[in-house]
Amino acid sequence: MIICMFNEVFDKNKPRVAYKDIVSWANSIPYHTLIKKKNEAENLFKKIGITFSVYNNFDSAERLIPFDMFPRVITKLEWMTIQEGVIQRSLAINAFLRDIYNKCEIIKAKKIPAELVFVNPAYEIKMVGLKVPHNIYSPIIGTDIIRTDSRSFRVLEDNCRTPSGVSYMIENREIMMRMFPELFEKINIEPVENYSSYLLDILKSLAPRKCEGDPKIVILTPGPLNSAYYEHSYLADTMGVELVQGSDLIVEDNITFMRTTQGKQKVDIIYRRIDDDFIDPLSFNETSVIGVPGLFHSYKSGYVNICSAPGSGIADDKAIYTYMPDIIRFYLGEEPKLPSIKTWRCSKPADRKYVLSNLEKLVVKEVHGSGGYGMLIGNSATKTKINSFKNKIKNNPDNYIAQPILSLSSVPIFKKDALTPRHVDLRPFTLLGHRKRRLVPGGLTRVALKEGSLVVNSSQGGGVKDTWVLKN
Amino acid sequence: MLSRTAENLYWTARYIERADSIARLLEVAYRIHLIPNTTEGYQNEWESILAAAGIKHNYLNSNSDITKNKIEYFLLFDPNNSSSVKACIENARNNLKMVRTAVTLEVWNAVNTWYHELANYDKVKYDSKNLPQILDWIKRQVNLIKGTINNTQLLNDGFDFIYLGIFYERADFTARIIDVKYYILLPSSSYVGTQVDNFQWSIMLRSVSAYRGFKWAYGNSQIDYKKIIDFLILSNMCPRSIFYAVDKIQYHLGRLTQFYQSDNAANRNVKIIHKGFVNSNAEEIIDFGLHEFLTKFIDDMSTTYSDLEEVYFLGTDR
Numbered sequence: 039m040i041i042c043m044f045n046e047v048f049d050k051n052k053p054r055v056a057y058k059d060i061v062s063w064a065n066s067i068p069y070h071t072l073i074k075k076k077n078e079a080e081n082l083f084k085k086i087g088i089t090f091s092v093y094n095n096f097d098s099a100e101r102l103i104p105f106d107m108f109p110r111v112i113t114k115l116e117w118m119t120i121q122e123g124v125i126q127r128s129l130a131i132n133a134f135l136r137d138i139y140n141k142c143e144i145i146k147a148k149k150i151p152a153e154l155v156f157v158n159p160a161y162e163i164k165m166v167g168l169k170v171p172h173n174i175y176s177p178i179i180g181t182d183i184i185r186t187d188s189r190s191f192r193v194l195e196d197n198c199r200t201p202s203g204v205s206y207m208i209e210n211r212e213i214m215m216r217m218f219p220e221l222f223e224k225i226n227i228e229p230v231e232n233y234s235s236y237l238l239d240i241l242k243s244l245a246p247r248k249c250e251g252d253p254k255i256v257i258l259t260p261g262p263l264n265s266a267y268y269e270h271s272y273l274a275d276t277m278g279v280e281l282v283q284g285s286d287l288i289v290e291d292n293i294t295f296m297r298t299t300q301g302k303q304k305v306d307i308i309y310r311r312i313d314d315d316f317i318d319p320l321s322f323n324e325t326s327v328i329g330v331p332g333l334f335h336s337y338k339s340g341y342v343n344i345c346s347a348p349g350s351g352i353a354d355d356k357a358i359y360t361y362m363p364d365i366i367r368f369y370l371g372e373e374p375k376l377p378s379i380k381t382w383r384c385s386k387p388a389d390r391k392y393v394l395s396n397l398e399k400l401v402v403k404e405v406h407g408s409g410g411y412g413m414l415i416g417n418s419a420t421k422t423k424i425n426s427f428k429n430k431i432k433n434n435p436d437n438y439i440a441q442p443i444l445s446l447s448s449v450p451i452f453k454k455d456a457l458t459p460r461h462v463d464l465r466p467f468t469l470l471g472h473r474k475r476r477l478v479p480g481g482l483t484r485v486a487l488k489e490g491s492l493v494v495n496s497s498q499g500g501g502v503k504d505t506w507v508l509k510n
Numbered sequence: 511m512l513s514r515t516a517e518n519l520y521w522t523a524r525y526i527e528r529a530d531s532i533a534r535l536l537e538v539a540y541r542i543h544l545i546p547n548t549t550e551g552y553q554n555e556w557e558s559i560l561a562a563a564g565i566k567h568n569y570l571n572s573n574s575d576i577t578k579n580k581i582e583y584f585l586l587f588d589p590n591n592s593s594s595v596k597a598c599i600e601n602a603r604n605n606l607k608m609v610r611t612a613v614t615l616e617v618w619n620a621v622n623t624w625y626h627e628l629a630n631y632d633k634v635k636y637d638s639k640n641l642p643q644i645l646d647w648i649k650r651q652v653n654l655i656k657g658t659i660n661n662t663q664l665l666n667d668g669f670d671f672i673y674l675g676i677f678y679e680r681a682d683f684t685a686r687i688i689d690v691k692y693y694i695l696l697p698s699s700s701y702v703g704t705q706v707d708n709f710q711w712s713i714m715l716r717s718v719s720a721y722r723g724f725k726w727a728y729g730n731s732q733i734d735y736k737k738i739i740d741f742l743i744l745s746n747m748c749p750r751s752i753f754y755a756v757d758k759i760q761y762h763l764g765r766l767t768q769f770y771q772s773d774n775a776a777n778r779n780v781k782i783i784h785k786g787f788v789n790s791n792a793e794e795i796i797d798f799g800l801h802e803f804l805t806k807f808i809d810d811m812s813t814t815y816s817d818l819e820e821v822y823f824l825g826t827d828r
Contacts, residue, residue, distance in 0.1 A: 084626060085619050262607045275611035283608075286514050286825075297513040297825020299667060300770050 043445035044187045045459060046110070056111045056508060059225055063218075064108060064450075064457060072107075072452055079105055079213050088209055088268050104501035105210060106451040107217065110462060110483040117228075117507045120183060120191055120466060121477055123376030126366060128179045128468040128475075131198055131353045133369035135175035139165045139349065149368050150361045155352065159406065162314060162349025164321060168338060171246045172472040175347040178237070178309075180204075180482075183376065183464045185447035192444075193376050194463065196354040196362070199346060200311045203482040203502075204233060204467050205269035210504040211480075226509035228479035233467070234276035236478060240471035241277075241307055247340035253306035255279045256296060258287070260312045260328045270311050284312075289332030292339040307343045308333075314348045322348075356405045356439050357383065380442055384435040393440040394431060397424050400440040401492075402431070415492060417443055446492055449503065451485060461486045463494050464505065479507040511612070513825030516671045518609040520823075522621070523675030525602035526652055529595045531683045532585055533648040535559055538717040539581070540641055556581055562690040562717070565593060583636045586644065595648060599628050614662040617655065624651040667769050670762040674818070677762070681755035681811060684718055688742055688752075689804040692735075711738050718742065718750040739792040739800065752807065753787045759814075760784045766822070776817035783810055 047053060053061040067075075083102050112120070137143050138155050139162075145152045155161055180201025182194045211230050215222055238255070245253040259270040261283050274281035286296050287305065295302035310317065316326040321334035336342045352358060358365075360381040366374045382389035382400075393400060402414040414427045431438050450457035466481035483503040484494035494500040539559045556576050560566035563585065572590040573580050587596045603625040610618050631644055656676075663669050691714045711733050715721040724733070724741050727748070731737070745751045763777040795803050 085622060086615070262604065267607075271610050280512050280515075281609075281611060282512060283514065286512055288826075299511045299513055299516045299766075299822045299825070300772075302826065 043459075043461075044185060044447040046185065046447050046449050046462075047459075056113050060109060060111065060221070061457075063221060064452070069454075075107065075217050076452075079107065079217055082213055082216070083209070086209070088205070103206065103496050104487060105213065106460075106485055106487075106501050106503050107214070108450055108452055108457065109214065109221075109504045109506050110449045110464075110485075112464075112505065112507045114508050114510060116191070117479055119375065120464075121479075123191070123193070123374070124179070124181045124183075124466055124468045125475055125477065126370065126372065126375050127181060127193065127196065127362070128176075128198075128470055130362070130366040130369050131179060131196060132173070132175050132470060134365050135347070135350055135353055136170070136173050137369070138352070139170075139175075140167060144365065144368050147368065149364050150358075154357055154361075158352050158355060158357070160349070160352040160355050162352075164334065165347065165349040169247075169340075170347050171244055171340075171343045174244055174345075174470055174472065176350040176353065177240055177244060177345050177470050179468045179470070180465045181376075181468065183466070183481075184379075184444060185464075186444055187447075191376055191464075193362070193378050195356075196359065197465075198354045199313070199351045201465070201467065202266040202269050202311075203465055203484075205272040206502050207467075207478075207480055207482045207505065208233060208272075210482075210502055214504040225506070228507040228509055230478045230480040233478045234273060236469055236476040237273065237309075238277045238279070240469040240474060240476055241309055241345060243471035243474055244343050244345060245306055246337075246343040249306040249341075249343075254304060255307045255309065256282045256287075256305050258282055258284070258308050258310040258312055258330075260316070264311070266311065273309075284316075284326075284328045284330045287330040287333065289330060289336045292332070292336045292341055294330070294333060294336045294342040305342060307345065309345050314351060317344065317348060356403055357385075357436075360439065379444065382440045384431050384438040384440065389440075390431065390435050393438075394428060397427060397440075399443060401443055402427055402438055402440045405437050405439060413493075415443065418490075443492070446486075446494075449483070449485065451487065451501070451503075458489070460489070461492055461494065462503065480505050511667050512609075513823050515609045515612050515668070517819075517823040518605040519612060519668050519671040520675040520678075522602045522605040522609075523672040524679040525598040525605065526621075526655055527676045527679035528593065528683070529598035529602070529648055530652040531679070532563060532593075532595050532598070533645045533652075534719055535562060535687075535717055536582060536585055536641065537645050538713055539578070540645070541713075541716065558690060559585070562687045563593070564686065565591060568592075579636075579638045582638060582641055587632050587636060596628060596632060599625055612668050614658070614664075616658045616662045620651070620655040620658045624655065627651070667766060670766050670769070671822075673762045674759060677755040677758040678811070678815060680750065681752050681759065682808065684742060684750055684752050684755065685804045685808050685811075687714060687717060688739075689801060689808075692800050711735055714738070715742070720748050720750045723748050723750075736792045736796070739795055743795065744787060744790065744792065756780065756784050756787060763818075774817065774821040776814050776821060779810070779814045779817060783807075783814070 047057045047061065080102060083105065088103070134144065138145070144150050145155060176198035178201060180197040180203065182197065183191050184194050185191050208230055241255050242253055256279055257270055257274045259267060259281055261267065264270070271281055280296065282296055288295050288297065288302070294305045296305050312328055315323040316329045318329050318331060318333040319326040320331045322329070333342070334348065337344050359378065360383055362378055363374045366372060382393050384390045384393055393402070397414070398416040400416045402416070404412040414423060416424065446461035446463055448459035449462050451460045462483050462485045464481050464483050466477065469476040483505040484496070485501050485503050486492060486494045487499055487501045536559070539556065556578065557566065559581060560569050568591060569581070569584050572588070573584065584591050584594065586594055588594055591597065603621055606613065606618065606621050627647070659672060663672070691710055712721065715724050715738070720742065727741060727745070728737055741748055741751065743752045746753055746757060748754060760780050763780055767773050767777050
């Protein structure tokens with residue numbers, strides 16, 4: 039089941055065309071210059087405050103995300119494929135969300151089992167029958183893409199709740215331009231800095247029913263302890279909108295206001311970066327202290343829009359993922375432009391049997407897990423771990439899916455004075471508004487820094503790279 | 511502007527100013543330590559530092575004796591001290607982190623660098639020998655931050671909240687340190703006007719970095735406490751005087767009422783306090799009682815802070 043690793047940069051020790059200039063540049067930098075630049079870059083990240091917090095990490099509350107200076111390149115042609123694929127997926131996801139909270143046609147058509155939707159913890163019963171502004175449930179979608187050979191990109195995961203990482207995409211570019219301006223003179227690279235203005239434009243188009251005039255937009259953050267806080271403040275800053283916490287908002291007579299030095303001010307659109315559960319203690323988790331009492335009622339009454347809509351998370355559930363090709367066909371009448379990865383559902387007896395007897399060849403994931411936690415990578419796991427997963431799957435089969443161990447494609451990192459290959463993935467960010475779609479050419483490339491590792495999550499020792507989409 | 515933004519900016523500035531004050535206080539302690547211990551009254555300088563910072567009680571909770579090294583450590587880094595310089599820097603940064611988009615990148619960088627450099631001093635075991643270097647670093651960073659604020663911040667309402675924080679802290683600190691010196695330190699009223707007394711006053715001038723300024727303003731005449739009261743309480747030239755701080759507070763509150771086109775109790779009451787200063791003189795204050803005067807001032811200012819809080823930081827309609 040192990041598919042051979044695809045090297046994006048070298049083809050039998052010779053650099054591919056797109057990487058020619060970069061490889062000769064990388065080989066020409068003296069080691070000491072590289073070290074100097076690396077320190078410089080790290081100091082910049084630290085100075086600007088681009089840090090992230092790791093949960094359960096008590097000794098260092100704030101860490102730098104490791105940044106590797108060897109860029110990841112995507113040709114124009116490759117980008118076209120990716121772009122079409124992620125837009126298609128994002129449209130299908132929004133159509134799916136609209137359907138399962140209203141007419142449920144896909145279930146009536148028996149394309150997807152009813153219990154997978156209705157019994158799913160991510161299905162939000164309070165959203166049923168609710169009219170969502172402009173029918174956009176999830177306007178910001180991050181799609182995790184991996185590459186397995188020279189031709190095919192595949193979707194590993196959809197993120198349609200509150201995908202993060204876009205600030206790294208932009209800051210990585212800033213740092214690279216500062217460190218190595220000569221590369222940007224030589225190579226024609228698509229800019230990514232427009233992201234914030236695209237996002238603002240998209241959000242503005244999603245005004246709720248009872249909004250008059252220019253909508254007032256805010257970003258709702260759980261606060262500075264959140265791992266993505268830097269990103270929240272970055273986006274607020276570059277969009278020129280307020281970054282609010284739950285305590286800054288009040289709801290009176292179903293209208294949402296923020297507390298300002300000039301008294302209450304009406305809010306129309308909330309780009310929320312807090313989870314569904316915490317949005318409103320009156321409607322959801324009553325112990326939430328970061329939410330806003332009454333916010334959901336304000337949303338239901340059409341005074342405020344919450345982006346993404348509560349309950350959007352069901353679309354990026356790993357159990358739903360396995361049906362994504364059918365979802366695309368059902369709503370758009372098209373074949374998926376980006377293939378998914380072969381997935382076994384442990385809920386199905388035949389699949390379960392296969393999974394249990396082939397664990398050492400598979401990656402097993404929790405259906406509702408994220409961030410690379412609660413995962414088994416069969417070929418590198420200990421006997422004990424495999425056995426414990428065996429039991430877990432037997433006890434609660436619905437909670438697990440399995441996929442082949444795909445060797446993600448590789449791009450080298452600078453290691454000492456040599457380039458050594460490491461696995462990468464890619465997360466572009468698709469924006470959908472009212473009759474608008476926007477996609478910045480680029481994305482976040484995450485890289486596994488440990489040799490042979492397939493886990494690219496920053497919470498588990500992954501790093502990032504600047505991603506270059508070539509203009510020609 | 512969000513109410514919380516205003517409040518965070520205010521507290522960021524207060525903590526920056528407070529770190530600066532503590533550094534200056536420690537500098538005085540360092541000076542005293544270099545002067546031979548011949549005249550009576552010197553020893554309690556260490557205690558006075560704690561008293562002036564308002565943390566004597568707190569210090570004695572975690573320390574059995576009063577020694578130079580321990581006090582320095584306590585004021586700079588001790589995790590048991592919630593108003594150490596370290597705590598001030600962390601609080602300033604935490605407040606600013608919540609509203610980092612309300613300041614320029616340069617201001618954020620200045621504060622953030624300060625925070626990261628703190629680790630260089632904090633991770634090694636504290637050694638008294640490094641005190642001058644540490645104090646220089648604190649003061650240099652504070653000046654850098656304030657300079658960056660002046661040079662890069664937009665002069666909008668946020669700017670006013672920052673300066674309100676700086677000057678509320680300064681007014682409070684100067685008032686307290688004068689009060690401590692005069693009311694607590696002098697062993698008895700018979701010392702007034704003696705060598706010890708004058709020495710104490712000169713120390714106090716130094717502790718607010720106004721020693722040179724005093725000499726410039728009054729020439730080389732003998733230091734006496736009327737002049738000191740005049741200089742540290744009523745002068746509009748001395749940037750560390752109480753009146754100077756009140757004057758700035760009045761200015762920034764006035765700007766806010768113009769900016770928002772609505773008057774409020776904080777602005778009105780600060781105006782009254784300001785007027786009281788303009789119409790006062792050193793004799794009058796001494797007649798009223800310096801301690802009584804300062805206590806009343808601290809109370810009045812804290813009332814105006816409550817007004818300020820209500821009108822700007824709660825963010826409800828008024």
